[in-house]
Amino acid sequence: MRYSKTFMAEPPDPLTDKLSHLERTVESLKKWQRRSWFKRTFYRWTPPEAPATMEETAERSKTSVATPAAETAPPVASHPAELTIKMVPYSSVPAIPADLAFAQSVCSEQMIFPVAIERHAHGLFENLVVGCNGLKDDGWCNPMTHLRIGPTYDGDSIVTKWRRTATGKPVDLTISVSGHQPVHAQLPDNHFTLRLAVAADHPVTDVVFHFAESGSVTVDDIRAWNSSACLEFLRIERSAASVHVAKAPTFADFQTRMREAAPFSDEANQLLTSVALSWVAQGRFEEARWLYDYMWSSDAGNRSNPARIIAYFQQLADIAYKQMLRGLARESQETFRQRKEIRMRLAEENAVPDSVVYLGPSWTQAYGDIANLSWAIQDNIMSPTPKKLVLLPWTEKSPNQHLLNYFAPWIETDTSPETRNSLPGILRCRDAWEVSPADILEITHRWSKSGRSALLTLSDEDKQYGAELIKQLGCNPDDWFVCLHVRNAEATDGDLSTRNAVLDTYRDVVKIVTQAGGRVIRIGPKLEPPSDIPNLIDYASGPLRTKQGDLFINVACRFLIGGISGPGSVAEAFGTPLVLTNCYPLNACAFSGHFVCKLLWHEEENRFLTFREMLNEPYCGILSQAVLRERKLRLINNTPEDMCLLLKEALLFHQGSIVYTEEDEALQARFVAIMKTAQPHFIGRLSRDFVYKYRNLL
Numbered sequence: 001m002r003y004s005k006t007f008m009a010e011p012p013d014p015l016t017d018k019l020s021h022l023e024r025t026v027e028s029l030k031k032w033q034r035r036s037w038f039k040r041t042f043y044r045w046t047p048p049e050a051p052a053t054m055e056e057t058a059e060r061s062k063t064s065v066a067t068p069a070a071e072t073a074p075p076v077a078s079h080p081a082e083l084t085i086k087m088v089p090y091s092s093v094p095a096i097p098a099d100l101a102f103a104q105s106v107c108s109e110q111m112i113f114p115v116a117i118e119r120h121a122h123g124l125f126e127n128l129v130v131g132c133n134g135l136k137d138d139g140w141c142n143p144m145t146h147l148r149i150g151p152t153y154d155g156d157s158i159v160t161k162w163r164r165t166a167t168g169k170p171v172d173l174t175i176s177v178s179g180h181q182p183v184h185a186q187l188p189d190n191h192f193t194l195r196l197a198v199a200a201d202h203p204v205t206d207v208v209f210h211f212a213e214s215g216s217v218t219v220d221d222i223r224a225w226n227s228s229a230c231l232e233f234l235r236i237e238r239s240a241a242s243v244h245v246a247k248a249p250t251f252a253d254f255q256t257r258m259r260e261a262a263p264f265s266d267e268a269n270q271l272l273t274s275v276a277l278s279w280v281a282q283g284r285f286e287e288a289r290w291l292y293d294y295m296w297s298s299d300a301g302n303r304s305n306p307a308r309i310i311a312y313f314q315q316l317a318d319i320a321y322k323q324m325l326r327g328l329a330r331e332s333q334e335t336f337r338q339r340k341e342i343r344m345r346l347a348e349e350n351a352v353p354d355s356v357v358y359l360g361p362s363w364t365q366a367y368g369d370i371a372n373l374s375w376a377i378q379d380n381i382m383s384p385t386p387k388k389l390v391l392l393p394w395t396e397k398s399p400n401q402h403l404l405n406y407f408a409p410w411i412e413t414d415t416s417p418e419t420r421n422s423l424p425g426i427l428r429c430r431d432a433w434e435v436s437p438a439d440i441l442e443i444t445h446r447w448s449k450s451g452r453s454a455l456l457t458l459s460d461e462d463k464q465y466g467a468e469l470i471k472q473l474g475c476n477p478d479d480w481f482v483c484l485h486v487r488n489a490e491a492t493d494g495d496l497s498t499r500n501a502v503l504d505t506y507r508d509v510v511k512i513v514t515q516a517g518g519r520v521i522r523i524g525p526k527l528e529p530p531s532d533i534p535n536l537i538d539y540a541s542g543p544l545r546t547k548q549g550d551l552f553i554n555v556a557c558r559f560l561i562g563g564i565s566g567p568g569s570v571a572e573a574f575g576t577p578l579v580l581t582n583c584y585p586l587n588a589c590a591f592s593g594h595f596v597c598k599l600l601w602h603e604e605e606n607r608f609l610t611f612r613e614m615l616n617e618p619y620c621g622i623l624s625q626a627v628l629r630e631r632k633l634r635l636i637n638n639t640p641e642d643m644c645l646l647l648k649e650a651l652l653f654h655q656g657s658i659v660y661t662e663e664d665e666a667l668q669a670r671f672v673a674i675m676k677t678a679q680p681h682f683i684g685r686l687s688r689d690f691v692y693k694y695r696n697l698l
Helices: 014-033 037-042 054-063 098-110 251-261 266-282 285-297 300-304 306-325 329-349 367-371 373-382 401-405 423-427 437-449 460-472 503-515 547-556 566-574 625-630 640-655 662-675 688-693
Strands: 007-010 116-118 133-135 141-149 157-165 171-177 183-187 192-197 205-211 215-218 224-227 229-237 356-359 388-391 411-413 481-485 519-523 560-562 578-583 593-597 599-602 633-636 684-686
Touching: 098 251, 098 266, 141 224, 141 229, 171 192, 183 192, 205 229, 251 285, 266 285, 266 306, 285 306, 300 306, 300 329, 306 329, 306 423, 329 423, 356 373, 356 423, 367 373, 367 401, 367 566, 373 388, 373 437, 401 547, 460 547, 481 503, 481 547, 481 566, 503 519, 503 640, 519 547, 547 566, 560 566, 566 578, 578 640, 593 640, 625 633, 640 688, 662 684, 662 688, 684 688
Parallel strands: 356 388, 388 411, 481 519, 481 560, 560 578, 578 593, 593 684
Antiparallel strands: 007 192, 116 229, 133 141, 141 205, 157 192, 157 229, 171 183, 171 205, 215 224, 599 633
């Protein structure tokens, strides 16, 4: 069998080169213009080097000589229009261990790895999997980049298209493909395509790019990193004679083979983890859980190994999170419950003292997560045996350090990795994920039943700061105001935008508050340009915004108008009343106050789901837009009329002049009875006009 194959470089397109050069020229000029007047005076702008002409390219082709393949020196190539390079496989390949061979065959059968890795129109890779190291989302490669694709077969081609180099000049590149000796090529600084013919079968194909030079890449947000070249795509092109992947065996066959191949090396574990990740993405949670559990239990040393324990807990958390996204709320909570039981059992096995409860990084990932610390503190205070609480954030930086400082009387903070990665820091660590909406309401119920008020109170210093801030925003000292927070696409867009709303639909809400004599101040993401809603103070987009100001406006208002998001948790911690709109998912309505919720429309059945259906599987708590589309469901946001009627009811309620009829109370009781099937201590109140309008959903 001959192993000589061609390594071809497709000729660059002159028009594409000119457009690329024009793009780099504009970017360079903009960067120069952003400099100060002083620097522009002393550093003149020079345009990037123009692309080579066809004549210059042809001249380079004549002078280029390919080095014959040899064991001592891999082939070297320049970048002419077309070049033939001999690919030489290794004369002898070490025998693959049985466990690794099994893991590779499973990856091949399950088609875990992609046949294409492509950068989308918006400039991000979205189909990367485990095994792709050194490739950034925007396509830039580290000096050493390892991509795991496959499988590939004799006669296939691996095609890579490159956009440009970080140095702005040709870069030497060494490419290593599974089973073959490395080959050398040179990438020009323009759009360039390399095609590598595969000479043998590979259950899993590793492609490693090693660049001789690297440069600093700077993007619009002025962050710079060390990279070498920008990859547009990598794709496998199948030949007519290519061997097709065999049909995957049954799961029972897989379990039998798995037991025969155990125990597994680290490399085999990495491949099998890829299989489990793929199953989780497909919604095959039982199979993924079995695989994770088997790999975990196959080595008794895992039970006292901090790194393995962390990895296993992250795997279980990933399953629970994906279950939640797909509307399997009860299964998700059960997975988290089992994870907690395993953690406590391992703590007993390893004789870890229980005098300290650690609170993991999940409590400080976002503004609202910090406020959720109030539940952990309240639960600890009411415990018969209170523990010392120690917070373990990833870094010393916090989404809002000013808010975090309010919890200092009850919680110590330890940012050292040694503590976070120790057995006590792992096995005596309580994650925020383990606290379900029902748990939150149970803690809130016990706290209020004991006669206690809100855990936090705004400090005199913050009140003084806030009074000056309100004055600078154009409000009088005697003005009352409400805080408006609308979670929109500026915060989270794409697949997890199910809790978002449209700010422009709140125009009438602002008008009602203004007519009642109040002011409306918006917090949340900065908007460009700022909102043009009349009488709305867009503090979030203005120059006066600070962490301290965010907190004051959030909790010093008469009430917060928002949804199920972080500011609602902050308001609850300080006892600020809530008026919630566009609440979703329904099973996460663990707040007090008046609210209206989003509804789910079934496209095929041409109807709204009932409230009871929204609280039960398979529709409960679906956070993924993709899953909603898969289930033929569409989220329906609240109308401006629904929100205005809710606000009028809340204003009357806080003025003490609300009157509910017997019919109002009867409809509300039916809704509360439905909610208590999921949350026994539910304390919210659905808008009376909304529950009457949709009484057929009760």
